[in-house]
Amino acid sequence: TEQDFRGIVDLLHLKAFVTSADGKGTEAPIPDDMAKLVDEYRGQLIEAAAESDDSLLEKYLDAGTLNEEEIQRGLREGILAGKVAPVLCCSATKLLGVRTLMSTIAELLPPAEGDPSKPSKAFVFSTGGDQFGRVSYFKVVAGSIKADQHLTNLNRGGDERLAQIFFPRGKEHVAATEIHAGDIGAVTKLSHTLTGDSLGAKDGGPVPTLDLPPPAYSLAITPKARGDEEKISSGLARLAEEDPTLHVERVEETKQLIIAGLGDVHLDVTLEKLKRKYGVDATTQTPRVAYRETVSGHSRAEGRHVKQSGGHGQYGICVIEVAPTKRGEGFVWEDKIFGGAIPQNFRASVQKGIVDNMAKGVVAGYPMVDVRVTLVDGKYHQVDSNDMAFQIAGSVAIRKGALDAGPVLLEPIVEASIKVPEKNLGDIMSDVNGRRGKIMGTEPDDGYQLVKVTVPESEMLRFALDLRSITQGRGSFTKKFSHYDEMPAHLAKAIIEEFQKQHEAAS
Numbered sequence: 001t002e003q004d005f006r007g008i009v010d011l012l013h014l015k016a017f018v019t020s021a022d023g024k025g026t027e028a029p030i031p032d033d034m035a036k037l038v039d040e041y042r043g044q045l046i047e048a049a050a051e052s053d054d055s056l057l058e059k060y061l062d063a064g065t066l067n068e069e070e071i072q073r074g075l076r077e078g079i080l081a082g083k084v085a086p087v088l089c090c091s092a093t094k095l096l097g098v099r100t101l102m103s104t105i106a107e108l109l110p111p112a113e114g115d116p117s118k119p120s121k122a123f124v125f126s127t128g129g130d131q132f133g134r135v136s137y138f139k140v141v142a143g144s145i146k147a148d149q150h151l152t153n154l155n156r157g158g159d160e161r162l163a164q165i166f167f168p169r170g171k172e173h174v175a176a177t178e179i180h181a182g183d184i185g186a187v188t189k190l191s192h193t194l195t196g197d198s199l200g201a202k203d204g205g206p207v208p209t210l211d212l213p214p215p216a217y218s219l220a221i222t223p224k225a226r227g228d229e230e231k232i233s234s235g236l237a238r239l240a241e242e243d244p245t246l247h248v249e250r251v252e253e254t255k256q257l258i259i260a261g262l263g264d265v266h267l268d269v270t271l272e273k274l275k276r277k278y279g280v281d282a283t284t285q286t287p288r289v290a291y292r293e294t295v296s297g298h299s300r301a302e303g304r305h306v307k308q309s310g311g312h313g314q315y316g317i318c319v320i321e322v323a324p325t326k327r328g329e330g331f332v333w334e335d336k337i338f339g340g341a342i343p344q345n346f347r348a349s350v351q352k353g354i355v356d357n358m359a360k361g362v363v364a365g366y367p368m369v370d371v372r373v374t375l376v377d378g379k380y381h382q383v384d385s386n387d388m389a390f391q392i393a394g395s396v397a398i399r400k401g402a403l404d405a406g407p408v409l410l411e412p413i414v415e416a417s418i419k420v421p422e423k424n425l426g427d428i429m430s431d432v433n434g435r436r437g438k439i440m441g442t443e444p445d446d447g448y449q450l451v452k453v454t455v456p457e458s459e460m461l462r463f464a465l466d467l468r469s470i471t472q473g474r475g476s477f478t479k480k481f482s483h484y485d486e487m488p489a490h491l492a493k494a495i496i497e498e499f500q501k502q503h504e505a506a507s
Contacts, residue, residue, distance in 0.1 A: 008089055008097050009034060011042045012071060012104070017096050025096035048084055049074025076108050116181045118142035120151060121200035123207040124193055127242045129277065134241070136193055137168065137186045141207055142200075144180045151199040153192065154206035160199060162187045195244045214478050215247050215260035217464040219267055219284040222257065228280050233257070235278030239270060246270055253367070254288040263464050289458045291495065292410040292484050293361045293368040298323045299404035300376075303350075303397025305389050308381075315381035316389030318342065318350045321374040322401035328483065331358065332372040342378040346390040350375060353394025362402040364409060364492075364499040369484070373398065409492040410484040412457040415440075417450060418467070418477040425449045427470050435459035436488075454482055 007018030009030055016030045030038055049071045050060035056074045060066055066074065078084030088104055090097025120143035128135045138145075145151075149162050167174040168186045179185035193199065198206035223232045236248045236259065247260040261267045267284075274280050299322045307314040325332050333351055342350070358368040378393075416437075420428050422444075428451055429439055437455035444450075455463075460479060467475045487495075 005091075005094075008091075008100075009038055010097075010100050011038065011045050012075075013068065013100075014038075014042070017100070019094050019096065025091075025094060025098075045075075046071055048078060052078030052081060052083055072107055079108055080110055111182065116143060118181075119201045119204060120145055120149070121154075121198060121204055121207070122151070122185075124195055124197050124199065125210070127195045129238060129242060133188050134190070134238075135168075135186050135188050136190050137184065138199070139184050140179050140181050142181055144178050145185060146178045147176065152202045152204075154198040154200050154204055155209070156192055156197060158192055160190050160193055162190075162199075164188065194241055210244070212245050213262060213476075214480075215245070215262065216477065216479075217263050217267065218258055218260040218287050218461070220254075220256040220287045221259050221271075221282050221284050224281045224283055231278060232274070232280045232282060235274050235280050236270075238278070239273055243270070251287075251290065253290050256287060258287055259284075263468070286461050289461075290412060291364065291366045291487070292370075293363060293366050293402075293407055294370045294410055294486075295322055295324050295368075295402055295405035296408050296486075297406040299401045301397050301401035301404060303353075303393035303395065303400065305392040305396065308384055313381070313384035314386070314389040314392075315379075315384035316346070316349075316386075316391075316393035317379040318375060318390065318393045318397050319377035320350075320354070320394075320397045320401055321376055322398070322405045323372045323374075324405075325370045325372045327370055327485070329370055331355065331369065334372065334374040336374055336376050337378065342375075342380050342390070343385075346380060346385060346387065347375060349387045349390035350378070350394035350397075353391035354398040356391070357395040357398050362399055363407045364496045365503070366409070368402065369410070371402070373401075408489075409487040409495060411487040413454050413482045413485050414457050414460060414479045415482045416453050416455055416460065416463075416477055416479040418453060418475065419445065419448050419450050420467075420471050420475040422447060422449050424471045424475065425451070428467075428475070431466065431470065435463075456485075456487075457481075 005019070007016055007025070007028070009016045014030065016028050016034075017025045018028045020026045046060065046066050049066060050057045052074045056066060056070055059070070075084055075086065079086060086104060086108060088097065088101050090101050092098060120140075122138040122140050122145055124136050124138045126137040128137065145162060145165060147162065147165050151160055151162065152158070153160055165176050165179055165185050165187050167176055167179070167184070173186070176185060196209045196212075198204075200206075221232070221236075223229060233250075236257075240246045240248045245262055245266070247258075249258045249260070250256075251258055259267055259270060261270060271282055271284070274282060301320055301322065303316075303318045303320070305314055305316045333354075335347055337347065354373055358371065361368055380390075418428060418432075425442070428449075432439060432451070432453050432455060435455050436459055437453045440452040440454060442449050442451050463477070467477060
């Protein structure tokens with residue numbers, strides 16, 4: 001666990017690094033209680049290196065071991081051939097293993113490829129911000145990039161001037177006049193280039209974009225201090241530019257600002273950046289779910305708005321029938337008035353009043369959907385009838401009709417694909433069932449199981465955290481909206497009661 005974490009052992013160089021009181025990692029002897037485990041895993045490492053080269057394999061079979069240089073050579077060849085996938089562990093917060101990671105990249109991984117003979121092309125793989133403003137980090141994949149060069153954004157169009165280019169060295173910017181194919185560079189103040197974009201000649205094609213995972217965890221965010229609404233919006237917009245896996249959205253229906261990312265740690269880091277870089281302290285909460293309302297039965301209702309106390313009055317009466325439609329069909333309007341019970345122009349007013357009221361909901365404040373409303377009768381006054389009177393009459397009628405037609409709540413259902421180790425399959429299936437989910441199928445995937453499920457969105461709000469706990473961080477999932485379905489009555493009742501309490505408190 002994180003609390004028990006003491007350090008790491010580098011099997012290639014046979015060095016141990018442990019945490020220290022100042023929070024920095026320091027080199028130390030390999031603990032005695034780990035010697036047996038280290039010998040076992042180093043043996044596996046040597047075998048992997050030997051199997052990538054016939055001469056190394058022959059020496060290993062004769063001598064039973066390889067020296068460090070030979071291990072490096074074998075691993076390098078295995079990585080180039082795609083037979084070896086190096087695994088390293090490090091902790092940026094405890095400064096453990098970061099130097100080993102950098103050394104391994106330099107010693108074992110293939111050099112960055114680039115073709116200097118082709119026209120200039122660069123791939124922007126990251127965007128950041130510092131005292132110099134927005135910084136775009138790029139890899140030159142062809143040709144070379146020169147200071148003050150003009151290139152086209154091959155994804156979005158538009159010209160970009162790379163006025164000053166430099167090599168990033170931590171926080172230091174080392175000025176460059178030219179950056180060649182295969183090298184990493186950076187530039188400030190690009191107009192409209194974002195992470196994942198390519199820069200090059202107009203007739204060139206873009207580099208394949210990054211395959212980024214979709215968000216898995218969301219939070220609603222609000223500033224602690226009044227008046228920081230603009231600061232939090234602009235700060236999050238800048239952070240989303242720097243981090244394409246961070247999604248920011250204002251959901252008008254629930255009146256919440258939502259941040260979505262790869263997990264709780266990702267969003268914790270985002271909140272820390274928001275405070276450190278933009279001076280905004282924020283609070284978070286679980287996002288509200290965008291439910292819907294509909295009806296389960298049929299009803300007939302009259303909407304009446306009559307005020308005639310002298311002078312110019314108000315007069316509008318309509319009679320409607322309310323019935324459910326097929327799920328996903330939406331609002332259906334029918335006009336079945338025969339004759340002139342309501343003039344044609346006021347019938348449109350009735351419809352507008354109904355639609356406006358359905359958007360506000362009847363029992364829980366959520367939009368009403370999948371309802372058929374039929375206008376069957378009404379009355380008007382030649383002098384006192386007007387557009388607003390019939391809008392109000394329509395609003396009154398749909399409220400009465402919906403309440404009499406058995407209102408119910410619909411909840412959003414998501415389709416999810418959950419990838420877990422085979423040993424965790426039973427735990428995940430039990431967990432999904434406990435979330436009112438349905439198992440649609442499973443299929444093996446190289447030591448893992450891919451589980452296809454449908455689950456109410458309200459039950460998935462903290463699933464990323466629970467999945468990590470169940471699988472010790474080895475599980476992953478993706479989800480997308482599927483459809484709306486009727487919510488169990490006892491759960492809907494709790495939501496309706498909570499809405500009514502809030503409504504009464506506000507009035």
